[in-house]
Structure formats: structure tokens, C-alpha cells
Amino acid sequence: MTTAQQIVLASRPNGAPKPENFRLESFDLPQADEGEVTIRVLYLSLDPYMRGRMSDAKSYAAPVPIDGVMEGETICEVLKSRHNDFSPGDIVRGRTGWRTMAVLKGDGLRHVETHGAPLTTAVGALGMPGFTAWSGLKFIGQPKEGETVAVAAASGPVGSMVGQLAKLWGARAVGIAGGADKCAYVKDELGFDAVIDHRADDFASRLASACPDGIDVYFENVGGHVWDAVLPLLNKYGRVPVCGLVAHYNGSSTSETDRLPATMSAILRQSLLVRGFIQTEFAPDHFDEFLSDIGPRVASGEIKYREDIVEGFENAPAAFTSMLTGGNFGKLIVKVS
Amino acid sequence: MTTAQQIVLASRPNGAPKPENFRLESFDLPQADEGEVTIRVLYLSLDPYMRGRMSDAKSYAAPVPIDGVMEGETICEVLKSRHNDFSPGDIVRGRTGWRTMAVLKGDGLRHVETHGAPLTTAVGALGMPGFTAWSGLKFIGQPKEGETVAVAAASGPVGSMVGQLAKLWGARAVGIAGGADKCAYVKDELGFDAVIDHRADDFASRLASACPDGIDVYFENVGGHVWDAVLPLLNKYGRVPVCGLVAHYNGSSTSETDRLPATMSAILRQSLLVRGFIQTEFAPDHFDEFLSDIGPRVASGEIKYREDIVEGFENAPAAFTSMLTGGNFGKLIVKVS
16 A cells, blocks of 8 residues: 555634644545546645635535645656556646645646656646736737736746736736835836836826726636726726736725725726636637747746745745745745655 | 806815805807807706716816806707707707806807607607616626616616616516615516615615516716615626616715725626716717617507606706705706796
């Protein structure tokens, strides 16, 4: 019998999650049935959406039960296969959850294709975050040449792709990030036209100055006070794809006034489009198109990305909780083995 | 020299407008220049959007200046014409503002076409309110057969058309209205599948019961507490055309909590589309299509409408201020002469 490790949800967080909300356990790996594959996890992707799974508040997906294994996507090596599509040594993506090994149905796995870019991009620039940026911008944001696209968490895996795609498609990219290092990266490395530090006291007026023609597309992945600064800048027929609200995940607003009327009034006044989405809406029909469009650009370095790779499976909880307050810099990935 | 009457904005309202915010005046009608038409106003349309024009808060249109004539659309008879397209006796729609007579450029006028329905429908069921309903539902709401469409102010000119179109296009129509009389009209006369009185203490739970399969399209024309009850009922991929927020027009929310996070979370969780619009976005390309589609149905009685016609130009301010709190029943129109 093979023993592996997993991380389960020990308790639901009250506000910001702490490492104590998780528990590291050993478990006995079952034997693979016909159609199943035994895999060893190489990399675990840590993503903001996982915060939602820790809570039993209404969400777009069911919560992880207490004592249940945390959900997550991983890059794995096939050890043994009882499925025709996979052989030992194959590299696959799968939803193993936070585990070091797993036995999964082969039908839920996908061979990793990165067009020559490093394996880890399969959960970053060429995975769910990159595809979230590409599909949300392409199908909802629809930037036209010369328009202004703004995005927060601009040094992160979604935001960095949004801005680079905006530039690629002929628009102006304005990034919002937290701290001088991230801002410098967004401007100097990623080539955004402007970047604003959301921690600055005069953040709202700086953002306005950086968007002299207003904002045509705001790619919403954080919520919170960034939204308040963006709202008055949105142009007529502005589009707002909403893929995440990380500023809200740890609890409700600290505002003592009702901010809804201002938002609804702006939506009416400016004929805005606000559209929530999860990338799974577009993936079945468009993921392959994304990969063949963006894969070679990532492999060649035309599109840049940054990863924050943490060593050691046992460090996943601390890395995850830090990420929720901006403690990482780049796509957060745990190197498991 | 001919003398006519006009109503100007005497002062900006602080909260709910009062008749004292208006002033009735006489003015000397100018002579028509080449290309202009002298017209006599038969009917003045009173509409909620006019509340926005009284305020100097940011809006989608410039405010009426103090001492300026209130804006508005009217149905008029041509008295004298110096424009080739118009002859004395023609019935036209025009933006004269709140006036009994006017001299306007002929290029801004439009012959009234009602397919045999009464003239007044040109500012109601077959005018701006009807077209708002038709275009918002057709291009944004896009109800599919069997889906549930909910609309507030369901006895009003926009809401009544939204529900009837929803039925015509194969969806289920749930109306929200204020008071037993309006509710009975919506259910019994307009043929909505269900109607809920928003003044009921258990309004939210009644609305939920009336929408056992949730809400696929919520046509937003009021805002306020109706939105709070609708929000948890919206289905995945729900659509929310936003054409008005009459509950907000007289001042900001009375909520002491921030309602924005719940709205943004629902948008994300349910992949909602929220889209503000003004009917002028669609009118140039689609008004004729609307008129030929809906005109004959209104004329034949297949699509029903109700008008609240107030006699006497001088009564416009009181009728308008009452409408903003639901005091009218049907499309509010002032019979001027």
C-alpha cells in the first residue's frame, strides 16, 4: 500500500483564512480501477477562487466540506495507467485537489501542451488564469483599437495577461497594483502604458490622470475600493467583465454607506455592460483556440509572465493565505515533488 | 404676435420635487424661419426620466437650467409650415418641451404613425416607453421560451409592455406593482402569469414563490428594495436590462449597509449580465421595425395599454410630482389643447 499526503479543510475561516484552517494528513492511495490513472503531483496551483470553496456562503460552486480535501488543479506525472489515452511518464493536468498523489479517472485528465513554454505555465499563463483573461477580454470586454483597458492585480496571472492582450489587440493598458515592485514590473517588464499603486493616498486622482480618455473596459478581478475609483471614469458603453472579487472574499465591505445606488446609476447613465463569468463557460469551445493563439507567444517571450513558486507541499496553506492579501508576486504555484 | 405658455424649472428639488419647483409663464411665439414649423401642442408626455433633468447631478443628459423650459416630448398639430415635409393639419411628435405652442426645425419632427391606434399611443405604447420595453427586452433581455421575465412598475407604460412582450415571445411574465388595483390590472387585464404587490410585508418571499424556477430576465426600471428581492432569485446567465431607477431619483438609498458587495457577488456567482441602456441607442436602427411589429397589435387590442390623461397644461407639475411616487395609473399624459 502506498501512502500519500493531502491537505484538508479543518475549519471554516472567520474572515481571513489562517494556516490553522487547514490540516495536513496522510492517506492510503487506492488501487487504480479500469479507466483510472495513478499520478504523482508535480505542481499545485493556488488560486483566489479557492477562498470561496472554504466558505459555505452561496457561491457558484459547492463548498469543500469540513475534513474534505481542498480543491485544486495540479500538474502531474502519470505513474501507472489503466486508461488507453495515458502512459507512464505522461504529464497531465487534473483536479486532484491538494494532494501529493492521486488515482483519478483518465477522462478528467488532459495532456499538458505548452508549445515549448515551461510546464508550470499550464496552470498559469497557459492555464485557467490566462484563459480567464483571454476569454473575458475577447468575449465580454471586446476592446477596440485605441480604447483604454484597466485591470487590477495587474502583476498577477490574470491581470498581467489582460494588459498584454489589450496591448496586442491595439488598446491602451492601465494597470493597478500594490507596491512599488509590482508597479515597476507591470510598467517596465509587461509594458503597460501606465500603472497606479492602489495603496497611494491619492489613488483615485492618479488613476483619473492615467486615463485621460476615460476607461472603456475595466476587467474586474478585485472589487473593493478600486471599483469606487474606476466607476466615475467608465465611458459610455463601457464593458466590465467580472471574474473575481478578491477584496470581498474575506468578508463584506467596510463601507458605512450604501455604494449600490452609485453603481446602478453609473450603469444606467453610461449604458454600461457588467457581466460576471467563470472561464468554464468558454473553455469547452475556445480553450484550444486560446492555446494555439497564446502558447507560442508565451513560449517565445512575446507575452511575459511571472511565477511565485513555493517549495514543499506542507507550505501550501501559508502561501495561500498570504496570497489573499497580496503577499505573492506572480502566479502562485507549490512545487510538490 | 402670438402668446403661448410654457413651464420652466424655477428651482432644483431637494429630494422629492414639488409643484413649487416649476413656474408657468407666458412667452411670445417667434416667427418661423425657412425650414421651421409652427405647431400647437395637443398632448405632453410626462416621464420619470424628467426627474433626472431637474437635477444637476451627473446624468446621461445635460440638466435643464434654472428658468429653462422643462424638456419633454409632445404630440402636436402643425399650424404653419416652412418645411417641405410638413403641412398644416399634420400630426407630429416633437421635443417642444413643456409648452403649449412652439416653433421648431422640421428636421426634428416626426409624423405620428399609430397604425390606427389613438394618437396618444405615440408617446406611450407606440412611443418612447413602448420602444424602451421592446428594445431592452429584444436586444438585452433576450428571453427564451419558458424562461421567467420579471418587471416592476408592471402597470406602467414600460412594465406593461415588457410583460406582454415576454408572453408574446413564449416566456413567463411576473409583474411587480404597488397596490391592489394595479396588481389586479396586471394579472387580469394584461394577462401576466403572476403579480406581486411590492408594498406587502412579505414581498420578497411572495416574489420567490411566484418564481419557482427563478428569474432569467429582470427588466430593471425602479431599483430600490425591489432589486434586493430580485437579486437572490436570478438564475445563472440571468440578464438585467436597466432602463430606469425611479426609486433612486429622489435621493440616495436609505440603507445603512453597503448593498454593493451582494450585488457584485451575485453578478459573479451567477454569471449575470447587467446592462444599462437608453432607448435612443436602438431607435435609429430599430424604431420602424418596432412600430410595424407592435403598432398593429396595439391597434387591434392584442397588446393592451392604459393611459392616465390629465386635463390642462397648468396641471402638469402636480401630475408629474405625483407620478414619481406611483400616484398615476398608466402612461401619464397631459391634454394641453
